[in-house]
Amino acid sequence: MADADPRIDRASATETETVILAPPLTGMTEAPAKRRVWLCPVLMISVPLLLIAIAGYFWLTAGRFVSTDNAYLQQDKVSVSADVAGRIVEVAVRENQPVKAGQLLFRIDPAPYRIALAQAEAAIATARVQVSTLATDSGSAAADISSAKADIALAQATYGRQAELMKQGFTTRASFDAAAQQVAAARARLATANASANKARVQVGSGTGGSGAPAAVQAAMVQRDKAALDLARTAVYAPVAGTISQSDRLQVGQMMITGLPAVSVVAAHAAWVEANFKETDLNKMCVGQPAEMAFEAYGGLKLKGHVQSIGAGTGSEFSVLPAQNATGNWVKVTQRVPVRIAIDAASPRPLIAGLSTNVTVDVRGHC
Structure with a gap:
């Protein structure tokens, strides 16, 4: 009768299914457990080694x-x-x-600086004309010196004759004094001529640096050079x-x-x-x-x-x-x-x- 009971058959079938399904579930839980067992020793070794390597690097490079x-x-x-x-x-x-x-x-x-350069060039020409004039004045001063020397010689000769006549009583005191005054005037004219000649020579003389150009011309040339430099500096x-x-x-x-x-x-x-x-x-x-x-x-x-x-x-x-x-x-x-x-x-x-x-x-x- 037990074999014919359907409830007993269903219970037996359930137990049979349970027994058959149990082995696969047991196998699936064992695989992760095996992997965890293998991973733990690796982590226990690698992590300390990594920490030791990092610490060693910082220790070796510290202060470097x-x-x-x-x-x-x-x-x-x-x-x-x-x-x-x-x-x-x-x-x-x-x-x-x-x-x-x-x-x-x-x-x-550059237009204003071109005009300034042209003015400097004109100033050089003017300075050269002035130097030529001064050179002429220097020649006139030399002639004046020669004339003054001749006047002195004549005045001294006249003064000597008046002095001899004065000793003999054949001339007047006025004539003797006039002869003396002419000698002094002739000497003054000679001094004036010498001063004029020196002034002309100084003005015509050479400038600085042994250039040989008169001072006035050299000053004008410096202004010309400055004007030319300013013109060149308009381009930066x-x-x-x-x-x-x-x-x-x-x-x-x-x-x-x-x-x-x-x-x-x-x-x-x-x-x-x-x-x-x-x-x-x-x-x-x-x-x-x-x-x-x-x-x-x-x-x-x-x-x-x-x-x-x-x-x-x-x-x-x-x-x-x-x-x-x-x-x-x-x-x-x-x-x-x-x-x-x-x-x-x-x-x-x-x-x-x-x-x-x-x-x-x-x-x-x-x-």
């Missing part, structure tokens, strides 16, 4: 490098101004344009090769004042990095130590360099308003010293003045 991100790329910036005043009539460059040394930047109206050229910057003041028609900066040229021949290191980083730093520079503008670009010089004072010493430490609320602040880093190799990317830079200096080599 000093770095700062307070560093900026610097380049020579030449402010160009006009040596003469005038109105700008030509502008030959534009902003950010590369230029070569000696290239025309702008030109000032680039003093160095570089890139044009701050050219907004170069406008045709604008008046240019002498000495006022008109445009800047950022020199292309030299660039360096000014790194402001903490004063506590300078203990082992010295000139010549290698350095590496990374630029925030160019990811991945690193340039080699070396310490070229260490500043003679901290940044606060040369500030417009230096710190006043002799106060009651004084707080100690770590000072920074500018260190100049020279770039040893050419950069594949353009170096722009003012770029932010990260500098690392290898201080293994002691000073």
Whole structure:
């Protein structure tokens, strides 16, 4: 009867299904357990080794490098101004344009300076005419000297005869005094002629420097040279090769004042990095130590360099308003010293003045 009972058959079937399904579930739970057993020893060994390697790296490199991100790329910036005043009539460059040394930047109206040069040339001609006149006066003065000497000789002879006649009583005192007065007058005329001749010789004489030209002519030639120099300076050229910057003041028609900066040229021949290191980083730093520079503008670009010089004072010493430490609320602040880093190799990317830079200096080599 038990075999014929359907409830007993269903219960037996359920037990059979349970027994058949149990082995696969047991196998699925054993595989992760095996993997965890294999992973634990690996982690227990690798993690300490990794920590030891990191600690060893920091221990080996501790004190080897000093770095700062307070560093900026610097380049020579030449402010160009006009040596003469005038109105700008030509502008030959534009902003950010590369230029070569000696290239025309702008030109000032040359017309007033051409007139000044012509006036200087006329002054030279006038001076030469004056010198010719003085030379003629010098010849006249020589003739006057000869005439005065002849008058003196005649007056002295007359005076001698009057003196003999005076001794014999054959002349009057008035005639004797007149003869003496004629001698004195002749000597005065001779002195005047000598003075005139000396004056003419001095005025006709050579100028300074052994040029052989009369002083008046030489002075006029100097004025001519100055006028020619001013005319040449109406054209302003680039003093160095570089890139044009701050050219907004170069406008045709604008008046240019002498000495006022008109445009800047950022020199292309030299660039360096000014790194402001903490004063506590300078203990082992010295000139010549290698350095590496990374630029925030160019990811991945690193340039080699070396310490070229260490500043003679901290940044606060040369500030417009230096710190006043002799106060009651004084707080100690770590000072920074500018260190100049020279770039040893050419950069594949353009170096722009003012770029932010990260500098690392290898201080293994002691000073």
